[in-house]
Amino acid sequence: MMSQITSAPAPEQIRRAPKVLLHDHLDGGLRPGTIIDLAREVGYEALPETEADKLGIWFREAADSGSLPRYLETFAHTCAVMQTKEALFRVAAECAEDLAEDGVVYAEIRYAPEQHLERGLSLEEVVEAVNDGFREGERRAKANGHRIRVGALLTAMRHAARALEIAELANRYRGPESGVVGFDIAGAEAGFPPTRHLDAFEYLKRENNHFTIHAGEAFGLPSIWQALQWCGADRLGHGVRIIDDIEVAEDGSVKLGRLASYVRDKRIPLEMCPTSNLQTGAATSYAEHPIGLLRRLHFRATVNTDNRLMSGTSMTREFEHLVDAFGYTLDDMQWFTVNAMKSAFIPFDERLAMINDVIKPGYAELKSEWLFQQTASTSGSVAAAH
Template sequence: MTSETFSHTIPGQPSLPSPEQIRRAPKVLLHDHLDGGLRPATVVDLAAAIGYDKLPETDPEKLGVWFREAADSGSLERYLETFAHTCAVMQTREALFRVAAECAEDLAADGVVYAEVRYAPEQHLEAGLTLEQVVEAVNEGFREGERRARANGHRIRVGAMLTAMRHAARALEIAELTNNYRDSGVVGFDIAGAEAGFPPTRHLDAFEFLKRENNHFTIHAGEAFGLPSIWQALQWCGADRLGHGVRIIDDIEIAEDGTVKLGRLASYVRDKRIPLEMCPTSNLQTAAATSYEEHPIGLLRKLHFRATVNTDNRLMSGTSMSREFEHLVKAFGYTLDDMQWFTVNAMKSAFIPFDERLAMINDVIKPGYAELKSEWLFRQTTTGTA
């Protein structure tokens, strides 16, 4: 174990970013589920178009509330049940195209400049689409959403992540699909679903294939299940990133005098700069954390883990990247400098080539934050207020 001195005191800052500054700040999103981010009105429209009559509400506003309340159960399994409705209305090319295009638009309007959005192609085959048709419809939707965003003065790039369901047996097939479309908008692979009882080691053939092909993948681990799932994802499967990874906190001890001791797994994750795709609001809903103030991201940021901020499921959590940062600003006193740190962490960890990541950091992210900080300094010097 490693140890170091740790202070619980949050450094004081002259000013915290306003909601408008947070929205305008360039943000990078690595963990967002396509079927968890639909607009409630779109769910209603698509359900009516196909005669799907199982929605609990047909008023968009009430439906949005229902999704949030149903997801706010403290159980990952119950949380995942809400996806039956969104997947049910995402079974045609037109529906997939629309949902993907609106996803890119919504993220761009929220200040997201780069996003990796994941979905499971195997869950969209009920109306007769092939896996390839699903991928192509979503990719075309993302491109259309990027075009609409540009027309509205926003900049965004969206990469698709193909997900295999960990309780199913199609991981190798989806990994091969990921590889086939790696130069056509798909940037990586993931497995998702209930962790307990479905370890990532069930899909070693998929991970071995991706490693042989020099392709990228992340694994949902350390959310509902603890340190063993993180260890398996890294040491057995070789994941590039950890989806959530919030339970790494179980390998960190804080003594009463403020001394921090990292266990061997936590030290490995930090020292190897393994990215953690943290989703604060979602973690509260699934009881992986008890409050924003107690969320492990605060400690992990101070210990300089490669922590990133993400939405997970914007519909179910009633959230956005701006809302996630608003919660963290309130809980931990984060400034624009902290937001930039998280954002650069995420961009460094993206599944696109190094030169493209570097260009996004130097040409988009850093200038965007520099402009916001300059505006703040100007107001402070001219009005005496932050």
């Protein structure tokens, strides 16, 4: 039996570790250089910067406001350049490539088809362009020695009135050929409860389809309760505010409220995005992020990026922050990763195969390296002492 890992992994080990991503927005992960190229092609002149490095910095600074509505405003620029088949294909292909390069072996990427219709595309054309892009990105990643599988989540905007239409679209395109694996609603929570879209959720449940709901990010427990009890969400997008239903006494003892107990008992996955949560004011620091307590209490917590461009992040960086804040080891990383793979919206046998054939062997190799390094270090210390 392999020794328990007791030290933090090195940055290169974190990058190489197999990672699973459940919460990442396509329009929040563009390469700055790609935005500039696409803006030039379509004649979009409203970009705040025209150099890639400066534009990347602008996105991060604009998003780092502590306000979810202000954070969401940055998407006007990315959506503006994602209005053609060619642009959507390129962005999706680069997304898969970038994630694979970062060690992600499975990802569910979400986007709202209704936000890409300004130049005359139909909803179907949007979905097909993105799906084709993901498949091309998977092929490019394989050619570069990386393995990744990408599923799409079709998102409806919670302030709009097209949720049922998008839910029907997700159901029509579901399956291994297109790669659409489920549905989501996103956008500002306050004032736009998920119950506004009950018809969409009832439809998806009748069709035995999967869906997640952004809940418990900028709004509190009522949003989580509605997402679960009224809408029947399979997962919670963020869910960070579940911490409001957990009391920690001065002596360290913990008491869970009824909703928090329900979420833990039912193993409801929490799609947690630490850096994004700091930007939107849902948490004050990595060390104080609720993910530390939720991991200790064995909630079904997962680690995600949300918007890689706006947050200037990646899965590797998210885990680096958590390693620094909580002293997490490769064992902890594997725990989060298996949690995420168990919670994915693909069939059970495919999830199990990813866990047993890709994730566990990948971490076993890294742990063997760690054990060898520890042994070599100890031997060197003993030799030096003599």
